[in-house]
Amino acid sequence: MAGQPRRRRRRAGRPEPDDTRHDLGPAADPESVARTIVLTKLTAQARSRHELAEALAAKAVPDEVSTAVLDRFEELGLVDDSAFAEAWIDSRQASRGLSRRMLRQELRRKGVCDEVIAESLDSLDPDAEVAAARRLVERKLSSTRNLDPAARLRRLTAMLARKGYPAGLALRVVREVLADDSVGDHDALADAEYARQDLDVD
Numbered sequence: 001m002a003g004q005p006r007r008r009r010r011r012a013g014r015p016e017p018d019d020t021r022h023d024l025g026p027a028a029d030p031e032s033v034a035r036t037i038v039l040t041k042l043t044a045q046a047r048s049r050h051e052l053a054e055a056l057a058a059k060a061v062p063d064e065v066s067t068a069v070l071d072r073f074e075e076l077g078l079v080d081d082s083a084f085a086e087a088w089i090d091s092r093q094a095s096r097g098l099s100r101r102m103l104r105q106e107l108r109r110k111g112v113c114d115e116v117i118a119e120s121l122d123s124l125d126p127d128a129e130v131a132a133a134r135r136l137v138e139r140k141l142s143s144t145r146n147l148d149p150a151a152r153l154r155r156l157t158a159m160l161a162r163k164g165y166p167a168g169l170a171l172r173v174v175r176e177v178l179a180d181d182s183v184g185d186h187d188a189l190a191d192a193e194y195a196r197q198d199l200d201v202d
Contacts, residue, residue, distance in 0.1 A: 034061045034069040038079075048084050049074070050111020081112050085120035093128065097136040100129060102164030130173060133165050137177045152178060 034056055041047050041055055049070055056066040073079040085107050092098045092106065100121050107117045137156050144152040153174055160170035 030061055030065045031069060033059065034065050037061070038069060038073055042078060046084050046087055047079075048081050048107075048110040048112050049079050052079065054111075081116050082120065084110075085112050085116055086123065089120055089124060093124075093132050097132040097163060099133070099160075099164035099166075100124065101166075105164070129165075130169065133160055133163075133169065133173045134177060136160060136163065137174055141177065141181055149178070 037055055037059055038052050041052055052070060053066055070079055088107060088110070089103050092103060098106070104117055104121065108114070136159065140156060140159055144155055147155065156174040157170045160173065161167065
């Protein structure tokens with residue numbers, strides 16, 4: 001019909017290739033994938049071998065590849081459960097004041113074997129555990145000053161118990177800290193009394 005634009009014929013071209021036929025290249029080497037995963041995890045923070053094995057399993061890395069890669073990392077000293085356990089103990093005791101019992105439980109959850117845990121905890125100075133317990137009590141001391149002595153004792157020993165400290169050690173540490181705090185209170189009261197008397201002198 002006159003006045004109507006002519007339709008252009010589409011040129012016959014090559015058909016679009018089916019997506020399933022695209023060449024994606026060779027599949028990723030499982031060993032390379034495993035090495036990348038391990039390095040990424042270790043760069044973020046120290047990990048136990050068990051944690052790394054779980055990360056590899058979650059990415060469907062075959063067990064034999066996972067074992068071979070982790071063995072190689074152990075040979076290089078990059079995966080070392082003994083070093084991991086010692087660093088974990090130092091860090092958690094310093095930051096959280098955890099007892100030996102709690103540290104043992106945490107390391108077990110990390111998949112560290114009992115033998116390595118025992119060796120690492122044996123190197124822990126017993127006085128360090130007492131000092132950590134004392135620091136915990138001292139941090140909480142001011143929040144208990146409005147309580148009567150028996151209530152303070154119960155609250156502070158319960159706090160140490162939740163951190164895994166044995167009852168005997170917890171009670172001894174709390175009593176020592178409360179005794180020191182009481183002496184400090186008496187000294188402060190005495191100083192205040194002396195100051196008042198000085199002000200009363202003509």
